[in-house]
Amino acid sequence: MITRDLAAFFDIARGLHADFGPATARAAFLVAPDGFRLAEQSASDNRYMAQAAGFDAARASEQHRALHRALSQVVPTVCFAGDPQAPDGLFPNNVFATAAGRYVVGRMRHPVRQREAEREDIRAFFAGVLDYAEIDLSTQPHPCELTGALVIDRARGIGYCGLSERCDEAGAALMHEALGLRATLMFDLAPGEYHTNVVLAVLAGRAALVAPRGFARDEVARAIAEFHAPHAVILSDAEHRAFAGNAIALSDDAVWMSADAARALAPESRAVLAGAGFQVRSVELDAIEAAGGSLRCCVGEVF
Template identity: 25%
Template sequence: MQQTTNTILMIRPINFRRNEQTAINNYYQKESDNVLPETENAKAQQEFDAYVEKLRAIGVDVIVVNDTDEFDTPDSIFPNNWISFHEKGTVGLYPMFAENRRLERREDVLEAVEAHGFKINNIVDYTSAEEENVFLEGTGSLLLDRANGIAYCALSPRANEDLFIEFCEDFEYTPVIFTANQTVNGKREAIYHTNVMMCLGETFAVICLDCIDDKKERKNVMKHLQDSGKEIIRITEAQVNNFAGNMLQVKAKDDKRYLIMSQAAYDCLSEAQIKIIEKHCAILSSSLETIEACGGGSARCMMAEVFLPKT
């Protein structure tokens, strides 16, 4: 199994704004004072287009599908939460915490991926769990070490333990379960998505170990990372707040590897951290200021990796 891919699906927003339904437990979303949703959307589109251009310039194959005006889907820019694509031609569909995010799941997105020359053999659909208020938000909740068959998951209102274990059984991953917290108004609160505090590359892992309050859980996560040959690059909770955990390694032209992150994430890294990352791969950053502030997600959330076989 490969850990990185050259093909990424991205959804260009039409009605991007701060989603009040996700703000309940996404503490990275900020209130925007007197900014019209149209202005936010226009800025998000500019950031999106510049980001896609940068990815394509290094040779990443980006499939861009436009969001639809049919529904109110302010978070459609983060497709990795509702869909995942796997090497044997399997697609995973996931149950979403916010009701308006469930409207992001669209048949024509799968059709666009197929039209791009990829083969979908079967779909594993977990979305009926929404009826029981049980959620598992795709590769936001699941961090997949595809090469070593390990799945990491920080439990939260958006990541249910039983459903995570079911996923691991279906897709043949060894589950590594823990709780990751952040300090919000002096209290420890669960981090809503695993991929905010952790990123897995082929030979390294960027992770905020300080978010894992339980020492046993922390040790267990470290052991799995070390045993699978990953160099651990530690980040701080303050850096997590600047989206330094929300990164993704991709394959560019000539098989060159890049770690993709936002400008805010890059700017908050120390020289020492950058040096360690650059031992493993190059870095590409792009400004996602509006998307991060209103959406509470960053570079990684915007990319759904495509590992499907070609037709």
């Protein structure tokens, strides 16, 4: 089922067991920030991006390597070379996503990002090395920027899809089908928000980070938080601005976010995460955040 109806969606979600599949990925993949600079097309609908002078390519590369080292302590983590002609390429989770036995290639809104979907080395890794079947959505007309637009509770097999210029209803339906989800809730993001994973994170099926300011309708944010209670963190505006919602769990005992996000996290928010069994782990990513994304945006998951 894919719907905008809150009651219908949560009626189904409440009846589901956490038996859809592993709650966290078995591996991760990154793309190095080679050619890191302002992508003007992306900046047209990403208010989080810095001006061109705010981009420090050397520092971004150093921080990205530190992220790779950190995540490799938790799961096997592969890093592909970057493409200097694809300055947003360090955010591969928008372009490639996986489910059991298959990988999905998304349709990016901006031409500067559409070239990322043409990466034959990444496609060959999934198809040739992992022997995953391909579902290629990149050539159809509807934007569907995968796990940027669609936040997935992998344990239950449900999705939360925020609609914006980066994903329309048809694109949401294509992702829902391609990833084989049991149910997906569609809703509008607030004006100025471009991706759901900046305002919502579901952590190993056990907890959620919710930034109400990022939703067009407060009742949607409230319903998601209520569903994941008592382990739902309602992020303040300060936590939201610091990318605390752009977090990920790659194991059942830790949530990863940028160091700035971790510093902004209120004691009450930390307490909720601790109650769910999560330690907060972080990496300095301020240079990367100049490009309008944070830690979760950098991480592609292999299921």
